[in-house]
Amino acid sequence: MLSCHLFQQLTGSVLLGLTFSPTCICRIASKCAPISPRRAPQSPQIRTASSSSSTRWKSRQSRDRFAKEAKVQGLKSRAAFKLLEINEKHRLFKPGQTVVDLGYAPGSWSQVAVNRTAPSGRVIGIDIIPAQPPRGVSTIQGNFLSPDVQAEVRAYVQDPTLGRPRKRTVISSAEAEEEQLTEDELEEMERGYIDLERRTHLNGGSVESGREADASGGAKGGQEHKMSRRMRDESQGRVVDVVLSDMSAPWEQTSGYNKRSVSDPYFRMMNTSGMAFRDHAGSMDLCMAALTFCFDTLRTGGHFVCKFYQGAEEKALEKKLKRLFQKVHREKPESSRSESKEAYFVALRRNEIPSKEEVFRE
Template identity: 60%
Template structure:
């Protein structure tokens, strides 16, 4: 491309006369009926130390790709991604098909205290994305049952029954207790036995056929009959292990609210950045889980809850000691050292625990 003075060349955009009438045009490198010479991309140099650059003409394309509409990851997201990539437990969870690295926290707690046995009933509060429920299903099979409760609409792991809703709602807690009153609800069905003396003519167990045909109305009637035949208090206390990995949800700082549906678990698993708020929120959720455990946990049952350490956790520990034979404060190896999270493990519920002593004001 011929060298030229672009400022003077732009004066001749409207007309391109011949050099016969205007011989001076040849001094600017312009030829008859040709477009004026413009600076090449290689000749553009960016000013040093400036935060903004002059805009280009609408008739020229920018030499740099446009970033309009491109969303860049925040620094916290990049840190989280880099940390996950280098985390041995995150890699192991992915290889083993676990929902998250949190599964190893429960596995390490169980390795020390032996909380689970086959056939147990387990309630997992705040179960999303389901890693703790996966562990519970594996350790209570066969004939165990696991009920997960969460605010988020999450596809449960295989073998897990779920209730979606706010656990702090009395209606949701009533629905959970209604589910638990039927000792067979949520358990894997017994396999069909052929050739038995109790089978019908077509070789199928008549009891299984009746169970299959039971509809919603019949199920409600069945639950009502159970309540009349047995003591309600005995039916309510049917849980062997209560797990609480709940975290107080915090509002998104930007974007539409549907953003919380696109990646809800990352929003709920992260702390808010305010240590006092995280601690206070976890204390409220732990006390709600403790109240539920007081109502539903069997004598000899166990309790595990996550909390963020702070000034109020001593009072919570005293409440737990009024309900359980032993209480331990745990920080599993798979829990990151920089995190303030820890776990209370209540071992063997006491047969006689005074409600006022458990829920006394600190």
């Protein structure tokens, strides 16, 4: 005799047109298992809010042609195209120049400077955060607003041997077996001896008499002739040809203290803070520090490029630049995003005459 419970199950299956199967019931139950109480469902609104800014940034980078091109060419960032565009228009760089890159990290502007000043140029980068410098760039880590850091940079650039590519040395001939000279020095010695012989032959004298005449004439001429512009610059410590400033004020560090890598320096560098006045005021302080450094170290005829965020004080900075440089231009490169408030002052050909009081007066 069937029990009442089993009879009700069989009756229900017949009415529904189904065949009773305990295994089938178990399979369906396993597919429709209830949510585990240990894993509470997350709110979709919270997940969207936390990842929206990152998603927008990634989407923008994937569509940015300058970011794509920078990756293809092996550049540190898309900012390299800003300097390339400025250089194409104003011709800032020449081979053999000394360039100081303020706020160099991650190093794309320094990459451009190294390429344009090769083979004998030198590039010195300064930044407050640790970063892996590009090949051929000497770097100093420190806050450029600190007087001690500025003094260290001045001392570094005034030594003409520091930061330049090393030249291959060769052993000279029997006249100086123990002395090692570079190829350039040997070539300069040979060229000078040939010119001396040519002049001596034309004058009808000997080599030794020609040397004595050159020495005596040079001594008299050195006393009578005034110092050249280059010598005047070097006597005052002005030895830099181009100063670049792409500095931005860093956010206060709140995380990432355990990271040992120096390959990702943008974790706590700001583009903008969202407060226009704060961004503008911070950029003006950095531009003034860079301009002061230019006055002390930039040689006559040198160039200066600085980034600033637009605001009320930019006119006063432009006036100071016009007192020190022959030409001052405002630039907004094509690779600079249209929504960004950043712009660049390009100051060309430093004047020699103005004093510090004349340049920095209000």
